[in-house]
Amino acid sequence: xxxxxxMMAPLFSSKLLLVLFFGTLFGLILGVLPGLGPTTGGALILxxxxxxxxxxxxxxxxxxxxAGTYGGAITAVLINTPGTPAAAATCLDGYPLAxxxxxxxxxxxxxxxxxxxxxxxxxxxxxxxxxxxxxxxEFGQPEYFxxxxxxxxxxxxxxxxxxxxxxxxxxxxxxxxxxxKDFMTSIDRFTFGINxxxxxxxxxxxxxGLFAMSEMLTQSTLINQVFNRISLKAIKLPSKEDYxxxxxxxxxxxxxxxxxxxxPAEGGTVASLIGYSExxxxxxxxxxxxxxxxxxxxxxxxxxxxxxxxxxxxxxxxGIPGSATTAVILTGLIIxxxxxxxxxxxxQPDFLYGIFGAMLIANVLFFIFGFFGAKIFARxxxxxxxxxxxxxxAVSVCGTYSLNQSIIDVxxxxxxxxxxxxxxxxxxxxxxxxxxxxxxxxxxxxxxQSLVIFDGNWLMFFTRPIALTFFILSLIxxxxxxxxxxxxxx
Amino acid sequence: MKNVQKQKRANKSLPxxxxxxxxxxxxxxxxxxxxxxxxxxxxxxxxxxxRGIQPATxxxxxxxxxxxxxxxxxxxxxxxxxxxxKKLPKSFFLTLLSFLIFVxxxxxxxxxxxxxxxxxxxxxxxxEKRIIYxxxxxxIFPIIVFIFFETILGLRFPPxxxxxxxxx
Numbered sequence: 273x274x275x276x277x278x279m280m281a282p283l284f285s286s287k288l289l290l291v292l293f294f295g296t297l298f299g300l301i302l303g304v305l306p307g308l309g310p311t312t313g314g315a316l317i318l319x320x321x322x323x324x325x326x327x328x329x330x331x332x333x334x335x336x337x338x339a340g341t342y343g344g345a346i347t348a349v350l351i352n353t354p355g356t357p358a359a360a361a362t363c364l365d366g367y368p369l370a371x372x373x374x375x376x377x378x379x380x381x382x383x384x385x386x387x388x389x390x391x392x393x394x395x396x397x398x399x400x401x402x403x404x405x406x407x408x409x410e411f412g413q414p415e416y417f418x419x420x421x422x423x424x425x426x427x428x429x430x431x432x433x434x435x436x437x438x439x440x441x442x443x444x445x446x447x448x449x450x451x452x453k454d455f456m457t458s459i460d461r462f463t464f465g466i467n468x469x470x471x472x473x474x475x476x477x478x479x480x481g482l483f484a485m486s487e488m489l490t491q492s493t494l495i496n497q498v499f500n501r502i503s504l505k506a507i508k509l510p511s512k513e514d515y516x517x518x519x520x521x522x523x524x525x526x527x528x529x530x531x532x533x534x535x536p537a538e539g540g541t542v543a544s545l546i547g548y549s550e551x552x553x554x555x556x557x558x559x560x561x562x563x564x565x566x567x568x569x570x571x572x573x574x575x576x577x578x579x580x581x582x583x584x585x586x587x588x589x590x591g592i593p594g595s596a597t598t599a600v601i602l603t604g605l606i607i608x609x610x611x612x613x614x615x616x617x618x619x620q621p622d623f624l625y626g627i628f629g630a631m632l633i634a635n636v637l638f639f640i641f642g643f644f645g646a647k648i649f650a651r652x653x654x655x656x657x658x659x660x661x662x663x664x665x666a667v668s669v670c671g672t673y674s675l676n677q678s679i680i681d682v683x684x685x686x687x688x689x690x691x692x693x694x695x696x697x698x699x700x701x702x703x704x705x706x707x708x709x710x711x712x713x714x715x716x717x718x719x720x721q722s723l724v725i726f727d728g729n730w731l732m733f734f735t736r737p738i739a740l741t742f743f744i745l746s747l748i749x750x751x752x753x754x755x756x757x758x759x760x761x762x
Numbered sequence: 763m764k765n766v767q768k769q770k771r772a773n774k775s776l777p778x779x780x781x782x783x784x785x786x787x788x789x790x791x792x793x794x795x796x797x798x799x800x801x802x803x804x805x806x807x808x809x810x811x812x813r814g815i816q817p818a819t820x821x822x823x824x825x826x827x828x829x830x831x832x833x834x835x836x837x838x839x840x841x842x843x844x845x846x847x848k849k850l851p852k853s854f855f856l857t858l859l860s861f862l863i864f865v866x867x868x869x870x871x872x873x874x875x876x877x878x879x880x881x882x883x884x885x886x887x888x889x890e891k892r893i894i895y896x897x898x899x900x901x902i903f904p905i906i907v908f909i910f911f912e913t914i915l916g917l918r919f920p921p922x923x924x925x926x927x928x929x930x
Contacts, residue, residue: 319915436838440790440831447797447824454817459805461817462797492857493850495888658888662881662899669864669877670911679868679920686861697847698786720814728814 278622279398279629282331291328292630295335296637302336303343304649307487308664309356310340311706314600315479316667318607319674326608327626333601334627335634338390338580340597341540342638343649345382345573349375350650358540358576361548365561365568372564376508381566382573383642384510385522389574390635392526393533393581397588398628400534404589405614411590413725414733417718418742420711422749423592426535427704429749437700445708446715448473455713456720468680475603476675477685478709479596482702484668485689488661490696495657507646510566518570521551529575533582539595540576540583547575581631588612588624592711596703599710782847783839790832798825856887872922877904 282288302313314333321329344359349366362382369378411419424446428438451462452472463469510518525547532543551571552561561568583594584601591612593599605612610623617624642649672685692702726732734740804818860883868876882900890896911917919925 323914434835436831436835440828440835443824443828443831447821447828450821450824456814457807457817459807459817461804461821462800464800489854489857492854492884492888495851495853656890658885658890659895659899661888662885663903665884666877666881666904666907670907670917673873673919674911674915674917677917679873682868683865686865690858690861698782699844716820719820723814 278625279632281622281626282630282633288328288331288626288630291324291332292335292633292637295332296339296634296641299336299339299634300343300346300638300641300645300649301652303340303355303359304346304652305655305660306347306351306353306355306653307491308484309344309597310337311596311600312480312483312487313340314597314604315476315483316671318476318600318604319671321604322607326605326610327623329604329608330601330610330627331630333604334584334631335637337597337601338577338631338634339638339641341577341580342383342386342390342573342642344576345386345569346379346642346646346649347653349378349382349569351653356540358544358579359572360541361544361572361576362569364548364572365563365565368562369564369566369569374564375503376506377510377514377566378564378569379642379646380508381510381514381518381569383507383639383646385518385525385570385574386577386642387635387639388522389526389529389576389578390580390638391632392523392574393530393578394628394632394635395581396530396534396578397581397584397631398625401585401589401624402617404585405617408590408614410738412722412736413718414722414736414739415742416714417722418733418736418739418746419590419592420715420718422742422746423586423711424704424708424715425746425749427707429752433699433701435750435753438704441695441700441702442704442708445705445710446712448478448705448709449712450716455717466680468678471676473684473709474676474681475599475709477672477681478688479600479706480668480672481685481688482692482695482705483596484664485685486692486696486702488665489689489693491657491661505647507643509643514566518567521554521567521570522574524550524554525571525574526578529578530582532575533579533594534585535594539597540579543579543582544572544576547578548572577635584627584631588616588627589614591714593707596706599706602710781839781843783836783844787832787836787839791829794825794829794832798822798829801825853887857884860884860887868920868922872924873920874904874908874924875922877907 282292298313298317299310302308302310314336317332317336321332324332341356341358344354344356345362345366347353347355348359348362349370352363352367354360354363366378366382369375424439424442427442428435449472451469453459453470454461460470528547528550529540529543532546533539548568548571551567552558552565555561555565555567557565557567579595583598586592586594587598587602589612591602593602602612610616610620668685669682672681673679675681695702695705722733723730734743801818801822804816806816806818860880863883864876864880867879878900881904882896885896885899890899908919912919918929921929
């Protein structure tokens with residue numbers, strides 16, 4: 273009961289409500305604009321959160337996360353381009369339905385299923401995060417090391433694209449985290465005599481570079497692309513018939529999305545693809561998929577928004593991000609001096625349940641904004657890239673500079689932008705780099721401290737039951753793509 | 763689907779050193795090898811102070827892992843070639859050039875001027891020819907961002923021709 277009251281706290285604070293309002297609005301705008309999204313937006317707004325108290329700052333970031341994930345559906349339905357990668361599966365049926373003159377119905381279903389998926393996942397978060405946090409009390413350094421390895425292998429296994437390329441990207445992310453002074457011995461590593469690098473490479477230049485700047489370079493290759501935009505009169509709430517057809521799909525996808533979100537992977541992107549394919553598998557009319565099936569929209573949208581709450585579970589309970597955007601939120605927590613993990617649940621329940629409540633309210637708010645304002649948000653896509661991207665560049669440069677007031681950070685951002693472009697071009701996902709970077713210190717730190725505990729004996733890792741379980745799960749995760757490809761060949 | 767197969771066939775017909783998979787794998791391996799060699803220059807902690815492994819051991823292990831996985835990627839690509847990528851358009855190289863101009867101008871002249879120059883350059887080459895819009899993206903918007911960051915975050919931008927005038 274106390275926790276429920278704590279969850280309602282944002283409703284009784286005008287300041288938090290205002291933060292939620294702007295966060296949701298900003299998230300929707302970011303979601304609607306193709307190429308931008310909650311990860312880039314969260315990273316860009318991170319310096320501004322320094323002017324806020326920790327709860328307001330994290331509420332701002334989480335509301336951007338929830339609304340941004342939904343916002344991608346508007347562009348997916350109206351211009352057949354996913355506003356965020358998580359909305360890619362929504363294009364498959366959203367756009368064909370809009371072409372049939374039913375854009376309002378398609379967006380109505382996307383809005384309702386996103387809201388249901390989001391609320392479902394917050395309920396999962398409220399129940400499971402404290403349980404996971406309680407379990408984490410049993411974890412020592414070797415267990416955390418095994419858990420981080422499990423996270424990275426899961427990312428490689430179920431993330432988008434080639435698992436080996438994902439592993440290379442993850443290892444590269446960890447390698448970036450080793451730049452600077454070694455935290456145990458203070459010895460310089462990969463600094464090449466540059467003083468600014470002794471502090472290491474910051475998270476913001478890497479995220480903004482890999483996401484925003486690489487996207488700017490991608491957009492530079494598409495300047496002659498013409499979008500066929502479908503006009504929208506108004507969003508329609510789904511009819512009784514539509515509800516009858518889709519309620520099972522929405523619930524199934526909400527469950528799938530929450531589960532996938534908990535696993536450290538690409539969160540909403542993978543969840544929506546699985547949610548969509550499962551909706552097709554269970555549908556009575558699978559032949560309608562790809563031609564404007566309302567179930568297809570519900571399956572994809574419920575799953576990608578359900579992944580938001582799911583991804584927050586390991587982020588808050590263990591300090592292991594469940595997606596790229598939660599990696600940004602984790603950075604926000606660390607910047608504000610909040611250490612995620614079991615102690616957070618015991619010492620600051622008001623803070624945690626405030627976040628849970630805010631996520632719940634954000635899901636309701638984006639329903640209202642989406643329902644009444646989709647037509648206006650859709651107009652944002654009319655801003656031409658030749659105007660939009662130079663503006664995004666100006667904000668990215670100032671945002672990156674502002675955190676450490678370092679020009680080297682800005683140059684690093686540009687370097688990672690070029691690198692991210694070529695990585696994406698040759699099929700290397702950039703998300704594992706981000707997760708690797710954020711987990712890097714944990715992986716190395718726990719490994720080295722474990723070896724001190726074990727007196728250098730590596731085999732001792734396998735004498736710890738929890739660590740051993742995570743290692744076995746990692747092996748299964750690595751074997752999973754092989755089994756999957758063999759099954760597909762059959 | 764047919765297009766992808768065609769692209770893959772086209773890639774297979776190229777000599778191996780022209781194929782993307784070879785060039786990408788080679789670049790990753792060479793960079794990793796160079797970094798691996800660098801790890802041998804890291805200071806060594808004397809045994810009396812050292813607890814656990816040396817600072818260079820972890821990066822070394824990571825780089826060896828990256829090299830092994832890159833070779834595996836190349837081996838798999840010989841069986842299943844990557845699709846041939848389209849040639850990059852002129853606008854991409856101009857945007858890349860604008861990044862370089864930004865670095866040079868921000869280092870030598872002025873940070874704000876660098877943002878302004880890049881914005882106008884990119885906007886113009888991406889097709890915006892109307893002066894009013896070029897002024898909007900190149901001057902008015904950067905000024906708004908500059909003032910916003912300066913007043914809200916109390917940020918002090920690096921010294922330069924224009925910023926010195928503003929701060930004086």
